[in-house]
Amino acid sequence: MPSFALTSRRRLLCGAAGLTALTALPAMAQTASKLLPQKAKSLPLSDVRLLASDFKTAVDVNEKYLLTVNADSLLHNYRKGAGLTPKAEIYGGWERDTIAGHSLGHYLSAISLMYASTGNPEFKTRAVYIIDELALIQGMQGDGYVAGFTRKRKDGTVVDGKEIFPEIMAGDIRSAGFDLNGCWVPLYNWHKLYGGLFDAQTFCGINKGLYVGEKLGVYIDKVFAALNDEQVQKVLDCEFGGLNDSFAELHRRTNNPRWLALANRMHHKRIIDPLMAGEDKLGGNHANTQVPKLLAEATLYEITGKPEHHKATSFFWERVTKHHSYVIGGNADREYFFAPDTISKHITEATCEHCNTYNMLKLTRSLYSWNTDSSYFDYFERAHFNHVLSQQNPKTGMFSYMTPLFTGAERGFSSPFDNWTCCHGTGMESHAKHGESIFWEGGDALFVNLYIPSTAKWAAKNAQITLDTRYPYDGASKLTVSSIRRPTRFKLALRVPGWAKSAEVTVNGKPAKATRDGGYLVIDRVWTAGDSATLTLPLDLRFEATTDDAKVGAILYGPLVLAGDLGPVETEFKGTEPALVANDLIATIKPVAIEKAHFRTEGSGRPAELNLVPFYSQYERRSAVYFKNFDEAQWKVEEAAFLAEQARLKDLAARSVDVMHLGEMQPERDHNLESDVSWPGSYRGRYGRDARQGGFMQFTMKVRPDVPLILQASYWGDDRRQYDILIDGEKLTTVTHATAPKPGEFFDEQYPVPERFTKGKSQVLIRLQPSGGRSTGMVFGMLLFTAK
Structure with a gap:
């Protein structure tokens, strides 16, 4: 069967509701006016207490x-x-x-x-x-x-x-x-x-x-x-986090202009100027190096009101969340941004560094505080449930660095004291503040942006609020005014997620008049102690495709990303990556335990049916998140292509003389590997090794002296490289990929070996030597085989 990883928006039963789409909500009265204040602030964290839930x-x-x-x-x-x-x-x-x-x-x-x-x-x-x-x-x-x-x-x-x-x-x-x-x-x-x-x-x-x-x-x-x-810019080319944000904030707290001047001095032109100009030049830049710089832009906007700071912040957020982010809300592959709208080409075991999302949620809070657009919290909720909550193992309290989306990858967690990293640090912070963004206030309005069981003190109205819900395992969320000093009129704004096709609201158990204002249902009335409002959302299944490949995507249930359960982390996944085949995919996904959001495919799973569960809960399990999705006709074409590729590989294996599996301990020992300034690694499930400036790697390989040979190297198509291949000290060729040769895919490159290199020999020493100031890039193995 074919080896697959991902799936398509075209056969989405529920329609193509993206992060910010809001479909017609018949329960709401419609209005074009803006009832709600434009600005808001979250209730103090100390005034919110979580009730029983996975966040608590x-x-x-x-x-x-x-x-x-x-x-x-x-x-x-x-x-x-x-x-x-x-x-x-x-x-x-x-x-x-x-x-x-x-x-x-x-x-x-x-x-x-x-x-x-x-x-x-x-x-x-x-x-x-x-x-x-x-x-x-x-x-x-x-x-x-x-x-x-x-x-x-x-x-x-x-x-x-x-x-x-x-x-x-x-x-x-x-x-x-x-x-x-x-x-x-x-x-x-x-x-x-x-x-x-x-x-x-x-x-x-x-x-x-x-x-x-x-x-x-x-x-x-x-x-x-x-x-x-010029020297300042040279210093800023080294990751400085958001130190400019620190000094902007120090100015805000002390009102000392010295610190604002220093914050402005730390303006990193290479990154910020294009964003101010509305240009997405993020590809190839380390992701979390950049996000804190935009936190500084947000703080500078709040201090100075200068529009260029707002422009950079909002443009960056829009590009990252809509063009550089995975389905769980995280971003970056191997810690780096890649070209926009190429998610399907970057489903790897090195996706979604937690620090990135930690900072993106901070940025989202700033943007929302300036403009109470509910779509900011469509992103926030997506990342909060599916990335942040998946980053901590609730059994051990430990934290993951990456959250891999590669099929069968192990999540991996830190230890308490022996491997501190940046994401261990942001993990300690993230899981101390799950109550910070549930409730927001602005003017005479209380916004409910996240449906997490909790209580809150709303000091402005002398009120106590209780939010009771099993969301997202149940679509109903009940907010009760537990106490209030006197009957008080205020607006209650309940966020309706962009994926929701409809919404219903009741007050004290009876249908209520609610006005739609953007992505909110707004109830404007006099509230007394004991009054309650209940929002009910339909938790539908849907298929969300990547923007660059309609056949690649993930399955969601309400705000939850579902994953195919591939077994415990103790058992290495060696199976075929699952695919989904159906003319009507959603109709083939049946509930097993709806109260846990557990489902199973019936007739659409390839090579076998899949159990689908919330991704975040797969702490000690292996998962498949992205799937290829085919209708029956497309599947037949895919099978034929797979069989043709298998025939090609079989022919190549028959002509093989020797293969070097770089990055694997035993093959490297067997081939007498020697190296300097060189490191093994893995990417998308394949092992490899690179050698960097001033280093090398060399190893022996068997040869046949009586036939023409071809040396084949395997590469990842986004890597740039320049290096010489030497055989027994004589240069065979120089490999140069000054630009990404085949973005988003592995590829093989072949180098004919003239017979003079092998004549009279049973083995040769192959040396890979970086040149031109570059590295070899990651080399995912080398194969010597006979020419046809």
């Missing part, structure tokens, strides 16, 4: 984990750099690399958010302790400097990261994108620290951290003041 479980599990973390371990390098004795051993993972220290900022944010979410005083106590330690460390430094990152010198010696800044101020700026003079993203590191200091003030009321931030700002401003504009 995520917060509870995270709360337990955060209490096991030792802040002194995260402060290890901070104290050491200031000449103080560390109080605890440093943690593992990135904390033992030159990026060390970034996790402290994440942790400070996480415990501050958790204090707001739970009221547990231990979290505020910890936040106070960390900031006191930072103030002490900063005092020992004497010049405002405080950091935990380190620097690796050219001789391999690891020293305190402060050493790089005199070099930078002198104009000696060296970076390859993530390292700055031997230190891994130090400015990004500071951005995370500032985030923690701000969150401690916002959610715990700790002002002392702001003084630490101002003193550190003086040091950073001194560094940038020594640079001309």
